[in-house]
Amino acid sequence: MEVADAIVVGGGPAGSTCAWKLRAEGLDVLVLDRAVFPRTKLCAGWVTPEALADLELDPDDYPFSFMTFDELHLHWKLVTAKPASRQHSIRRYEFDDFLLGRSGARVLQHKVRAIHRDHGDYVVDDEFRCKYLVGAGGTACPVYRTFFQQHNPRSDRLQTATYEHEFAYNWEDPACHLWFFDDGLPGYAWYVPKANGYVNVGLGGMATQLKARQGHLRDYWSKFVGRLRDRGLVSYDEYSPTGYSYYLRDGSNVVRIDNACIVGDAVGLATRDMCEGIGPAVRSGLLAADAIVTGSDYSLASVSKISGSGIASKLLERKFAG
Numbered sequence: 068m069e070v071a072d073a074i075v076v077g078g079g080p081a082g083s084t085c086a087w088k089l090r091a092e093g094l095d096v097l098v099l100d101r102a103v104f105p106r107t108k109l110c111a112g113w114v115t116p117e118a119l120a121d122l123e124l125d126p127d128d129y130p131f132s133f134m135t136f137d138e139l140h141l142h143w144k145l146v147t148a149k150p151a152s153r154q155h156s157i158r159r160y161e162f163d164d165f166l167l168g169r170s171g172a173r174v175l176q177h178k179v180r181a182i183h184r185d186h187g188d189y190v191v192d193d194e195f196r197c198k199y200l201v202g203a204g205g206t207a208c209p210v211y212r213t214f215f216q217q218h219n220p221r222s223d224r225l226q227t228a229t230y231e232h233e234f235a236y237n238w239e240d241p242a243c244h245l246w247f248f249d250d251g252l253p254g255y256a257w258y259v260p261k262a263n264g265y266v267n268v269g270l271g272g273m274a275t276q277l278k279a280r281q282g283h284l285r286d287y288w289s290k291f292v293g294r295l296r297d298r299g300l301v302s303y304d305e306y307s308p309t310g311y312s313y314y315l316r317d318g319s320n321v322v323r324i325d326n327a328c329i330v331g332d333a334v335g336l337a338t339r340d341m342c343e344g345i346g347p348a349v350r351s352g353l354l355a356a357d358a359i360v361t362g363s364d365y366s367l368a369s370v371s372k373i374s375g376s377g378i379a380s381k382l383l384e385r386k387f388a389g
């Protein structure tokens with residue numbers, strides 16, 4: 068049996084951030100992830116300055132693809148707004164591997180299936196034992212499923228459905244574009260250029276609203292990529308989009324039981340206006356680590372529920388999560 072002070076299930080931004088902080092406090096930390104890193108993670112790869120600050124990451128010290136946008140191009144019907152807003156893009160394939168490596172934790176490829184308690188410890192798949200357990204396994208996190216789901220069921224109303232593809236592409240437009248509610252999509256579509264010749268295009272919406280309209284993302288997708296071509300943004304013939312689902316932030320959350328915590332998408336923390344999940348994942352990882360190390364409460368009060376501010380954010384929140 069392999070023993071660690073803390074086991075973190077999942078090596079995405081939530082898990083690697085938590086592991087990084089636990090390691091910094093001298094704990095022996097083992098991260099178990101079903102994937103071998105670097106691994107593909109479906110995500111547009113938009114990161115906020117706040118998330119970078121939480122990660123104590125200076126863009127100049129980041130050795131992989133990194134872009135900065137000083138304004139966003141927001142489209143709704145025939146209206147385009149270009150609010151000043153400093154935001155960044157990374158490639159999750161690189162970013163997550165970088166953060167996990169930086170954490171200094173031991174990392175093992177292992178898909179977690181069963182967890183039980185034994186003399187106060189947590190035993191994972193009869194192979195690993197720890198005092199502290201952190202569930203950072205995303206939407207399908209086995210720690211959430213085993214200990215938290217019954218106390219903290221997720222609301223269908225807050226479930227997103229997404230479709231996206233990231234690929235090498237010699238893009239010409241260096242702006243980040245978002246199109247809201249095209250063709251009645253209960254969400255938005257995006258074009259996010261990445262440094263070193265990549266682009267990420269995709270769309271997402273609220274799953275129950277899509278179902279009520281009998282809409283499928285596949286249908287929205289074909290219209291969307293047709294428009295990318297018409298607009299002269301992306302002309303590509305080999306799309307193979309994939310889907311993933313995650314949850315927006317709910318009101319009340321049970322996120323710690325004894326020495327087990329859940330963080331990031333395992334809780335369902337994406338913002339209620341823009342569906343941003345990296346920043347909340349990072350912040351919750353820090354808070355869980357702090358609670359473990361200091362014995363203080365693990366509270367999500369400082370994890371922002373919305374990405375923006377002002378009337379547009381309020382309207383989006385009402386539309387997506389209201």
Ligand SMILES: Cc1cc2nc3c(=O)[nH]c(=O)nc-3n(C[C@H](O)[C@H](O)[C@H](O)COP(=O)(O)OP(=O)(O)OC[C@H]3O[C@@H](n4cnc5c(N)ncnc54)[C@H](O)[C@@H]3O)c2cc1C
Nearest residue numbers: 077079080081101110111112113179204205331332344345
């Ligand atoms: C299409 C799409 C676009 C998005 N775009 C953005 C964006 O631009 N900006 C933004 O901020 N957010 C975005 N999000 C949300 C964001 O990707 C997530 O909120 C964020 O990745 C959550 O991080 P996490 O560490 O909680 O989970 P994850 O990043 O999902 O990491 C979970 C890890 O757990 C591992 N795992 C799962 N099950 C097991 C198991 N049984 N055993 C072991 N390991 C396991 C997985 O392999 C994975 O590595 C997007 C999401 C999608 C789907």
